[in-house]
Amino acid sequence: MTTDLGFWVLQTLNALQLSMLLFLLSVGLTVIFGLMHFVNLAHGSLYAFGAYIAATLSGTLGYWGGFLLAPVAVAALGAGLYFSLIRSQRRAGPMAQVLVTFGLIFVAVDATRLVWGDLPIGIAMPAILDGQIALLGVDYPLYRLFIIALGLAILAVLTLVLTRTQVGAMIRAGVDNDQMAACLGINVERMFFLVFVVGCALAGLAGAVAAPVLSVTPDMGLQILIPTLIVIVIGGLGSLRGAVAGSLIFGFVQTFGAVLLPTFSAVLIYALLAAVLVTRPEGLLPAKG
Amino acid sequence: MKTTIRAALAGLATSTFMLSAAYAEDIKIGMLLPYSGVYAALGQDIDDAFALGLETFGADSGVTFDIIREDDEVKPPVGLAKTKKLILQDEVDVMVGIVSSGVLGAIRDTVDDAGLPLIVANAGNDEATGEACSPYITRISFSNAQVNRPMGQWLMDQGVNKIFTIAPDYAAGRQMIDAFTTAFTAAGGEVVGQEWPAFQKTQDFGPFLANAKASGADAVYVFFAGGEAISFVKQYDSFGLKAELPLYGSGFLTSALYVEAQGSAAEGVITALHYVPTLDNPENAAFVAAFRERTGRIPSEYAVHGYDSARALVEAVKAGATDRETLAAALPKVAFTGPRGDLRIDPATNNIVQPIHVYETVSGPEGLTQKVLATLPAEADPANGCEMPAVN
């Protein structure tokens, strides 16, 4: 245990970076749940697809090609899923949704294995972001700072859209009470579609962004799923602030827990989750009261 | 259910048929490997090289080899069910394979009770040739301790006095690092810190790297494999640590199977393993060429396990073994020179005894390649609680 300031700065930056990555994943999932009451367990698989597509595209188009096109590809995939599965299962109740998306996970894992093989693949970091920068006394990887910056930027954009635009107001109305919103003339179905596709795009973006740091393996979707679920449940379902709060809590507990209390850290986060679920099932900062 | 009854009855019929056929000169081999799931690539490498080995060495043995393949899915209960099938229904003479130590642990008693010789072509946990050793289980691959122990002295010889270790917190990780730290401290070194990230749960190693940096160590020694190895090496490089804090480890960190995915991040990392494709000897040259021609890939250490398993089996057969008992007696006695160098089996534990090669990952004309820095002499593992009864 060090009292070295550098150590704490480094760990805080690490925690922030993990939080931002999880934020990109969870914001889509939580708004989809808040608005559509649809729990999509396959969200992690969309993240994995984003990583794989980015890895493939970066071979020919370079990192930024993958970065820009992977979210588009995953959004297209999401659109396909929406029309074939999601729309019909929306009112079918949570158990049906859990099962259908569970089935999707199975299919997705084998699909990635079929197309890209079983071996983990790597993706090179973009040259501009390769390297470290001296910050507050430590040398921190530039790419991780990029992740933090990207997360904050997306947060800013989403906040702006949700609070300052008409679309945002419509979404918030839909989250509050979708039937009333429909009565007021809002095209709720179109909104659901839009939200779902944007959520998928964000998951794909998270995958493309994470790929250079982590490795791209067939089960990466499953691995990120539980942390994402923890984030949205603790943070609060349906709200942007909830996603931020949940991501920060998870990122910091996980990062500092891993180095300070290694034996307890795994159980700790689940205990926290259970505690929230039992005392405040809606989460800490849910969309509705 | 009907199909399974039919299959079961067919199985009964075929096994009776096979019993009579067994009097002909053929050896039935049961291959138990992961053919699906995340370890499928390793299983495939072992399988391809095993078939290659049989063709290369078994052609003039006067014996035909029948291979029955089963997928253990890296799940112990599945591995056990398939093992029982191979033993009781297919009545194989010998079993080859096992990638996962978990599966090995599950089937050990069954194999031992049935008196079926098993050639372990990967699973490295120390107990298999330690407390849980068996006269029927011969390991041709490696043991976790064996691959790491020699690095203790070697690092001291390079002038590294203080080391920081990082490895995932599970049995294999612990065994690998403990073997290293025991040897390192015995040689006079100091372990200034250790980290054990949660196995398969940790994707971000940043927190642990920060600790390593703050520890004042001369170097870092790690064990990771598969996807975690890729993440770790890349993250180590992204923090720019290699210059002041050189990275050493067990060779699985930069295995030929996935080192390309690590890219330039792997350059300069020095690790030790019992096999690299660039070993300079005639047997390896022949092996690499033949494997490339057959599969289009460069062989990994998993492939050489398969190749040498085939060689070991053929040597046993050439020594006159024809069925389970004679094979079980002959396998621990094989010794030959293969792509890894001179190999033999230690009769006290039935574990392989082989030299360990220290190598640095460097950039080559066709991508990343391994530059062998030193070859450390072969050393048998300590008995570790193995009491080997005589094979009757």
Add this chain to the structure above:
Amino acid sequence: MFTHTPLRLATLALLAAASLTYALAAGFFGLEILAEIAILAILVIALDLVAGFGGMVSLCHGALMGVGAYAFTVAANDAGLTALPAMILAVALSTALAFAIGAVCARSTGIYFIMATLAFGQMAYSFVFQSPLFGGDDGLSGAPRPDMTALGIDLSDSRTFAIYALLLVALAYAIATATLRSGLGRSLVCLHHNEKRLRALGLTVWRAKATAFAISGALAGVAGCLAAQHTQYVSPGLLSWTVSGEALVVVILGGLGTLIGPILGAILFVILKHEISSITPYWHAIVGLILIAVVMSRAQGVFGFIEARMAARKPQAQIKKVKADA
């Protein structure tokens, strides 16, 4: 509320006869499959009890089974108990754990309940995985089979073990039906329909839920002990949420809320898995597609479908299938 209609009795008789015949005729691998089916059948009976009849969809049953398996192995190996007392201890532990989970989650409904059980299941999984006492990733071997040599039965023989497993399935089924027929069982089903009404009628809701969950946990513990005795080896993978997910898949495939349906589902699932995996290494995808198809078709699983068709034929006395709208 749970009655044995002629169809159900006929199916039960058929299942009993078929499985017994198979146990006596099958080859060695077939007996392994039979034992695997039996273990899964007990687990899904346990799950159907709370999920199908009580509307409490749980993703922690795999963990409960794993707790039973590990408790049995540790009790038999380290505490030196013989198999039968170890089983009793293991089942007691899984029952207590299930009661606690049921009580704590009693106020949660719908998706929150599912996620809460997932959280608790994962907690158990992480705990077992991290703990050096339980062998971590390498698992624990050496779980013994009950010693019935006094009765002249040798359970180390595959065939005898398979029949022992089938008897345990029958026992689990009997316990489940007895529970459903009892006052608790009726309360459980009514809770599923309208919790507020029962609360108004004076029922201590949390206790009823927790007790039902506890009985389900006991059965899951039995499945765990059987699993440990079958492979004589336990690993943390038993507690993973994907095992719970697969159990749920089997219940749906067979027919939620029919108790017999899940047994059929278990047989179908295991056979399907083995048949498909021998053809292709991508059998996960096929199972996933089948699952999606079954859920989207809104059929009530194989047995539910059969029952619905039989009911449609009868002019009077409709067997009403009350849909779970969890």
